[in-house]
Amino acid sequence: EPEVTQTPSHQVTQMGQEVILRCVPISNHLYFYWYRQILGQKVEFLVSFYNNEISEKSEIFDDQFSVERPDGSNFTLKIRSTKLEDSAMYFCASSDVGTLGAFFGQGTRLTVV
């Protein structure tokens, strides 16, 4: 069964450093998403991406965040200057029919120290 793959599974970074979280969506999918889950809290939407541009973003997705689809297979989330409060599990998702059929990856646990 096709799946969304995220790397790394766990990343530790120092406050102020840049991090890039990587995702390989399911190959024929056209819609891509990032969500995050702070420990003990609900899963929150960050951004959706379609046709090589951001289609929707939440208030959380400020200027510190950016997304990119650098080639035909990867979808990345960059945090420019990490803060302690960015520590969370970050989930990538992809879909061929918009949000109605999103498949989620296993997540990347980001720890900012």
Next chain:
Amino acid sequence: AQSVTQPDIHITVSEGASLELRCNYSYGATPYLFWYVQSPGQGLQLLLKYFSGDTLVQGIKGFEAEFKRSQSSFNLRKPSVHWSDAAEYFCAVAFRGANNLFFGTGTRLTVIP
């Protein structure tokens, strides 16, 4: 305001017992409705979804959910719980016209022998 509520933070059931997890939403129209499961250290797996039509939806792993418009609810049920069902369960909604999911705070299910 649009919202999704899971009133039960933690539920404990005996193996073989029936299960019902509650989910309520607040929205002016019928949203698209989903249940996801997150096993420890794992990503989010889609159990089932409701878009329209038959209000009783069958999903994977023996789960079902019933949409009740009058109660703005989409409760998840399973007639006989297995120890492997122990996980965190998230109700999610997609409001029409939006391209992202709103998640509830989750219900942690513990299964005792």
